[in-house]
Amino acid sequence: MIRTALIAKAGAYLIATLMMFYGETSMASSLRLADPAELAGHWQLSQPAQPAKHCALDLELNGTLGAGAECFSAWLGDSAIGWFPEPDGIAVTGKEGSKIIFLSRQKEGLYQGTLKSGATIILQRTP
Structure with missing residues (x-):
């Protein structure tokens, strides 16, 4: 029971981290650097x-x-x-x-x- 809860919590942190990383990447790529x-x-x-x-x-x-x-x-x-x-x-x-x-x-x-x-x-x- 505790093991399942820890795995679920770790998975949630991993998903949140990936969402932040890919969110920042897509936002930065949408801004064009002026010449x-x-x-x-x-x-x-x-x-x-x-x-x-x-x-x-x-x-x-x-x-x-x-x-x-x-x-x-x-x-x-x-x-x-x-x-x-x-x-x-x-x-x-x-x-x-x-x-x-x-x-x-x-x-x-x-x-x-x-x-x-x-x-x-x-x-x-x-x-």
Whole structure:
């Protein structure tokens, strides 16, 4: 009786583990990693809570930040140097190459992130 209960419990754990593993795998495979060429170009950064605050920002094809990096760095309180695409957004990196902020994809050409202060920032492609 106890043996049967233990086998059933072990089976339940195995099934739950497999469901989590295959669920994560199928979810990750449904997100497409954008090509850097699709994201490179001119963007506008803004803070919705402070409409007058905005910066132009260039995402360079080589994975670096171009014009506007100083303005963005001031908002972040850290030196923003580079960027790379992730399946669900854009990661911005600092001097050591570590991710300092993640901008989540909201829709085509619109990304949103949260500063350390808790303020929301919007990155939107400029026409």
